[in-house]
Amino acid sequence: MLGLLREASFRWLWIGRAASLLGMRLADLALPWLLLQSTSSVWVTGAALACDRLAALVLSIPVGVWVDRGSKWKAALLAEALRITATSALAGLALVGPVRPWVTALLLASLGAADVLHIAAFRPLVVHTVGWARLAAAFNLNEGADAVATLLGPLLAGTIIGRYGAGWALAADALTDLLAVVSLLAAGVAASGRQHPEERPYSQPQAAASRDAPKRPGSGAWDGFRYLWRAPLARRLAVAGCLLSTTSVAVGLWGVVLARDELHWDAERTGWIFSAMGAANVVAVLLLGAIGDRVAWSRLFTGAVALAAAGTLVLxxxxxxxAVLMGALLLDGALSAAFVLQSSRLTAVTPPDRMARVTVAAGLADDGVRALGRVLAGSAAEVGVRWALLGWGLVLAAASLWIHRWGRFSCWPWAGPSCLGPDRRRSTA
Structure with a gap:
């Protein structure tokens, strides 16, 4: 797995992703803290944070078609440039005076546009850089970057907010985005003229598998949705991804409310919760790298969601x-593993010529539930944050039973060995 970092193109791509993720983890604490201070309303805070998904809901379909037809490197660079602009504006407004929620909502919508463009471009970039055979290892390394960012980001954000204010934490976020742009430029130079064998035209088995896949017009804007609707495993993975994303955004907001309003912690101590999640992510990445090739992915996925349910109930x-730190460790470690399993398998079962469109189709549903999840999370927290956590823990427990019933699905021919975990039986879908 670590051998991938010896390749300059992937190493720079990974560094850029790590920098971007660190900035996001700074904002994960800084933005809700800033809004809660400005509005004193959990519902308004949740509604404002939901606006980062609005642009994604509008732009996902055209962005997917554009990325599939154009340069993935240019799309990723454009996404980071847009993110720098929005985060710099947020930091500046926070530093000069009170922040109005509607202004924050507009800038968060710009961040949502940057995110959907980055997501559509990043997965094809990973495939182009490492090939299908090492896809799972690449996803696990990217999750490792997220784990380290989740470990360090909240500690750094809490310290900055406690001593200087949320505006300076957002300014640090903008600096990480600048580093991400520089890293993407270096990765593009290192990968210039390089093409993996898996990126070349289909072999005969791959062509046969493509013919057997759900039919579609090759460049249709709605092609990604048609594929997700007709391919049983891809459809189930997209639904599972929506569930995981809802959990991530809801528990993130509930964690801040629990620490701030129930336990009466300051910003630095609140950062401990998210850093505990980062520590759990590191453990999950290492454990998944060690056992992922020996245990069926469906069993790993079921176990990860069940452990996430247990962590939510502990919180x-x-x-x-x-107790809070133990719940956070259990929840986010399991959630981290579940995201790796879901995203790597969805990528593995997606035909190469539809990668961006399928990614944004799944992302469009994901963005919708993220926006709705933040609003509902804010509303549920008004009733009682502990009741909200209890209810969601039961939802995750039920979801683990649903995933357990999937059985084991065989890999599609273009996926090669990139699926995590052996699958010894044929698909039951």
């Missing part, structure tokens, strides 16, 4: 620092 009952 619902937590009254001490130790």
């Amino acid at each position: 619902a009952a937590a009254r001490s620092v130790l």
